[in-house]
Amino acid sequence: MIYFFRGLTVFSLLQMIILFVFGGAAGMVPVWLGVGIVATLLSFKRIFNKCFRIKLIKAFFAIGILVFVGVESFIVWSGVKSVPGEACDFIIVLGAQVRGDTPSVTLQYRLESAYDYLMVNPQTKAVLSGGQGPDEITTEAEAMRRYLVEKGIEEERLILEEQSTSTYENLKYSFAIIDEIKANSNVSIVTNRFHVLRARMIASDMGRKVDGIGAKSYFYLIPNYYFREFFAVMKEIIT
Structure with a gap:
């Protein structure tokens, strides 16, 4: 087990370096720093033995690992099985960061x-759902429209939702637009695979049954995305 914590220390350091160099997965640097500090401490045999001699700590650790593995399995599985199904009336493309007026790689x-x-x-x-962030010169929805039109999608097939600032608002405002056009529509949500489960959970809380269309993610940020999503999904479950 000590070697596990030593490996986790190295892995945490590697993730922080990746975030500093490449950016993305906002807010994860402090998380990895905390994980790294705890893992480093538990890498020392004396501290490890002292902590894990207490049965309550052992129990909490075991339960934590089981919960983490269970939730992450659902996150991964939801993304993997989110393949396009039957033709639907609408797809909702969830926004993500825009650099200037250019969609980020994630988007x-x-x-x-x-x-x-x-x-x-x-x-x-x-x-196309996404408002304008403080460091963006256009709305995410408008950046998405330009991107798809340039690739040949007819502009009349694209509907902009430019007010939202979160996944919850993405879906709330998008469903409101869809309902005005056609009630009881068949809707699928387009987002990255790590995000499919939470998006569908939020939609379910709104009384909507939707399918997911999972997109890939930038490979070097995958550990950060899935680790961050664990906390987001747990928050959704608890609240």
């Missing part, structure tokens, strides 16, 4: 999945 992956779906299903319309 580009979502747009590529949306593009593929729209090309195969010409009757489907897309709600």
